[in-house]
Amino acid sequence: MADPLVVLEGVTKSFGTEIVTQVLHGIDLAIQPAEFTALAGPSGSGKSTLLNLLGLLDRPTSGRILLAGRDTSGLSDDERSAVRGRSLGFVFQFHHLLPEFTALENVMMPMLAAKGREEKGMRERAFSLLDEIGLADRASYRATKLSGGQQQRVAVARALVLEPPLVLADEPTGNLDTESGAQVFELLRRVSAEHRTAFLVVTHDERIAARCDRILTMVDGRIRSDERNART
C-alpha cells in the first residue's frame, strides 16, 4: 500500500477554558490516496470537529496531524492557509458558494486566492471542470440563481480546481432532496475515481455510507468501527 495521505496520531480536542468539554478522545487514523471514506455517527459525536482539524481550520489540543508526511502542528496561520489552498478541497453542507460571483468565478476562486490575480488558463480550467459536472451552460449564472443541487455541484468543482489530493465534504447531500443528493453523490464518486482524489464524506445517511469504500463510525469522540466495503 502507498504512503498514507493523512495520518492522525492520538489527536484530541477540547473546547472551553473553565468548563472543558473533550470532544475527541485520542483519534488514530490514516487515509490512503484516492480512498473514498464515509464518516458516520450520531450528531455530537465529533465528526465535524474531526473534519475541521483535518481541514486545518482548527488546531488539535494534543496529538499530531501529518499531511503527506509533513507535521502540520508547527505551521503558522498563513502557512496553514497555503497548505489548505494547495492540498485540501472543501464541500460544505450549505453549498457555501460566494453569492456575489458567477458559477465560473466561484470555481476559479481558489486559483485566484492562491496566485493573487487571474492568470492565463484559469478560466479555461474552471470551465472544463464545470463541463465535467455538467453545468457548462450555467457558467455565467450567479451562484444565487442556481438550484441547491447545482450549487453543490459547483462547490464540488471548486473543491477540485487546484487538484488537491484530499477533499473534505461535510454532509454534502444533507441539504438536498433525494434525487439531487444522489446526483451529487454520483458526481463525488466519479470525480474521485477520475482525478484520483481521496474523499472524506461526513454523512448521516446510511445508504450513502454504504456506497463508500470505507466507513468510519464515530461515537462520543472515538472511532467505534472502521469497516471496508467489500462491494467496491
Next chain:
Amino acid sequence: MPFEVLVALRFLREGKIQTILILSGIGVGVAVIVFLSALIGGLQESLIERTLGTQAHIVVRAPEDLVRPVTQGSPGLAVAPRVERPAQRLRSIVGWPQTLELLLALPRVRAASPTVAGAAFALRGLANRSVALRGIEPSSFRRIIDMGPRMTAGEFRVDATNAVIGVELAADLGVSVGDKVRLETPAGRSEVFLVAGVFDVGNKDLNARWVFVSLRAAQTLLDLAGGISTIELKVAEIFDAERVAEEIVARTGLQADSWMKLNQQLLVGLRSQSASSWMIQFFVVVAVALGIASVLVVSVVQKSREIGILKAMGTRTVQVVRIFLVQGTVLGLAGSVFGSALGAGLSFFFASLAKNPDGSATFPVNLSPGLFLGATAIATFTGLLAAVAPAERAASLDPAEVIRYG
C-alpha cells in the same frame, strides 16, 4: 485585476443600498469640504485683492523725528518734567536713489517706486477740498498699483502739469477731463494742473482724496526738491511682506510698514475665518471616517460567511485584510469624485445666485485643481484608515465557526 480588488469591488457592488448610502455620505462630506474651501478661499482672495489693489505691500519712509530727553540732570541744567513728542514734518529719505537700488536688490522684492506724499487743497472756484497729494513716477508706480484698469475717464497720465483725480473729487469740484484744478499746499505754494484722467478705486474716501501728480511737481509743491518721502514696494509673496519689512528696517534704519501691519484687523479676520473653516472641515472628515467604518463593520458581520469560505479556500489573512482596506479606499475615492463634482456644482450655483451690478460674483469662489486633489486625497486616506478596524475584525474571524453554523 488583483484578487483582493476583484472581491472588494464585488462585495461593494452587491451591497447596493449600503454602498449608495455611504457613497452619498462621503460625497456630501467632500462636497462640504470643497464648497467651503472654495468659498472661504475665494472670499479671502478677493478681500486681499481689494485691500492690496490700492495699497503697496510695503511702505518705506524716513524714520520719525525723536527728541532725546536728558535723563540725568547736571548742575545748572534743569530737566524737563515732561517731554512732548515732536511734530512730524515731511522729510525726505536721505540718499534715496541708493536706498531704492538696495531695496530692488532684495530677493523677495519685485518692484519699488519712489513717491512723494503730502497734504494739499484742491481748489476750483469757490470749492475747495483737502486732498492727499501723491507725486509718483508713472513707469515704476504702475508696477505697484496699476491704475490703468481703474480709470473711468481720460487716461492715467501724470507728467508736466497733468494730474489724475478720483471720481468723488471730480464731482465735488465739478470738473472733468481737460478741466483745470488748482492745488495749494498749506505752506502756500500752488500750481494749476490739467485733469488728464478720473479714476475709481472702489473706495469713496480714496476717490475723494487721492490726487496723482508727477514726482517733480509734488517735490516742488511740498518743498522737497530732489527728495522723496516714501518708497512703495511690491513683494513676490504677499504674506512675506512683514518679514521683508523687518529686514528693511534692520538693513536701512528706515521705517517700513507692511500691509499686514497696516491691516491687522483684516489679517485677524482672515485667520479666524480660516480657523473656523478648518474646524468644520475636520469634523466633516471625522464624520465621514465614522460613516465608512460603521458601514464596513456591518459589512464584515454580513459577509462573515463569505469570509469564512474565502479562508477555507486558502485565502490568507493578509488578503482578507486587503479586501476590506480596498473597500474603504474605493469608497473614499469614489465618494470624493462624486463629492468634488457636487461641491463644484454647489459653488458655481452659489456664485451665480448673487451677482454684482457689473456681473461679477458677490461671493467669489476659488476652485483650483489642487483643492479637488486635496479633498480626494483626504477622503481616500480617510477611507483606508477607517477600514483598518473592520479589516482586522474580518481577519480574526474563525472559518471553522462560520462554516459550522452556516
